[in-house]
Amino acid sequence: MGQFADRGMDFKKRMESEAYHFLREDKRLGNRIILLGLGGSYAYGTYHESSDVDFRGITLNLPSDLLGLSSFEQFEDRETDTVIYAFNKMVRLLLDCNPNTCEILGLDEEQYLIKTELGQELLDNRGLFLSKRAVRSFGGYAGAQLRRLQNASARDSLPQTEREKHILNSVRNALEDFELRYSSFDKGSIHLYIDKAENQDLETEIFVDAQYKHLPLRDYENMWSAMHNVIKDYDKAGKRNRKKDDDHLNKHAMHLIRLFMMAIDILEKGEIRTNRKDDLELLMKIRNGGFQKEDRTFSGEFYDLLADYEGRMEKASRESCLPDNPDMEKVEAFVERVNRIALDM
Template identity: 70%
Template sequence: MNFRALMMTKEYDFLRTNERLGSRIILLGLGGSHAYGTSNENSDVDFRGVTLSLPSDLLGLTRFEQYEDRQTDTVIYSFNKIIRLLLECNPNTCELLGLDEDQYLIKTRLGQELIDHTDLFLTKRAVKSFGGYAGAQLRRLQNAIARDNMEQTERERHILTSVKNALYDFNRRYGTFSNGSIRLYIDEALNPELETEIFVDASYTHLPLRDYEGMWATMSNVVRDYDKIGKRNKKKDDNHLNKHAMHLLRLFMMAFDILEHGQIRTNRRGDLELLMKVRQGGFQKADGTFQAEFYEIVADYERRLEEAAENCTLPAGPDMEKVEAFVEYVNRKSIETGTVQEMFS
């Protein structure tokens, strides 16, 4: 696919016409499966980038974090925001600094300088960030498989556990709220199509409406997610499961690159045989679960991550003096020059 030609189509006019983008974009590249090298004929095109803030964002009252165009799956971060994310070794933003040269669609001098400063952001925080994202992928995979293979009664119990987990933070904050109570439990179903279902006994007074809405939205989302099982499209859902499984391994692989070699390598061309086998269902059994071999790979990667964390020579955290100096340098360029184009003329 010719991504540069795609970028110039009318669908992407916002890249050229939006006052916060246009000549202020210093970096734009591929995201998602096209960046990893794991795309197939059904893969969406994702663009990710970085744009300089307007002087009013840095000196005045305006504020800008990121620009998102959902129609084209494009996300462009402000320079300051991507720095904050990179300081935490956020996997979704680290990827932008590790693309192949031909995967960048826009790369100005300042964009190259950001890439050249990658070392500032490579720290032991990658253990928690990449490991955390991988853990979330594993839980998502396990939950989806569990939902598909449980009897209805057991699935309701699983829903209850998930609801309680989702509400943990809320209960921690409002557990001592004197003017109310809430109780969740499983009982014989009133719905004739179910054997059991979750019930709630709740009584609150003087509870802020936003807190009330947030609590019920959380429970509703969990139940809605599980209720989809009865209407599942097996082929589509299996594709999603395999994609989750693939990204689980990919996150570990990228963490190893950072912790063991001090580099970000987004394109996984050397790992494609394993990753594509996972994506294409090579480890999935007929009942939707995964073969023991897949979980053995995951366990091995988890052990390797622990070893990499122990033996890693990267600093525990970033050198903030150097980071602040670089951020100030770039933001001064943004303020002192009328347009970014003048910097590169």
């Protein structure tokens, strides 16, 4: 398999092993899988000796999903890092130019392990899903990566009172999706603010005033988890494996730039390029710590690079020939055709 065979990595043989028995035995998978390929660092070309192997794919919905009462969105096997999306869910994510799913349609030929006729047809029609929505979706994912870098810097280098302000901003950013989802929220309110600490170990700390009525428990749990994860991440300061943590930071920095690269390709060329083999020198320099300083922050050169890619994406967005939104009539005709075939399988 080209560059992978050189390292003795036979992914098709791996896929046929007992660890991946579910690919053959699960009723939702088997011959209903139309695409299966590499994910993560092996998909991007940024793998190293200790990289995990991820598989990502698409499977047809069952007739009971399409005509009956069953529902299915995706299959996950955590032991093998395998995620396989239901076709209908995949379409919804592609319509928003979701980066994680766009990647599946942008692999090199040798990176696909399963590709049926319908899988090839989906690849041939991937242009149906590309639009200027990529600016928002890829930009949102890139923003999340940037916040991780900023958060790490704040954890380790800012005074406690400044760290608390940074945590507050991070929590607000983490809740951004929740607030957008409930823009006309009439079930209560939440107010976050900093005041003199009640905790004797702190000078200041974040307080919350919250009042809700008839709020779905799952929505509350999602909101609470978002805040809890940010606080927990900051509280790990001084308790982490430095080398492992630096590795994660550099990985976030690399993915930040990679996301901009992919978005620019979509906007400028109307194509999805997941394998960044032509950009590996730069990406691996970032991945290997080439832009990280001794204090664990990133150099001005890295932020200049980031600003350049942000500017290029803005320019590509203005000049792109892509539509603002996909042509839904064409998308619906394609989806209906595929699902009619799925009903007969």
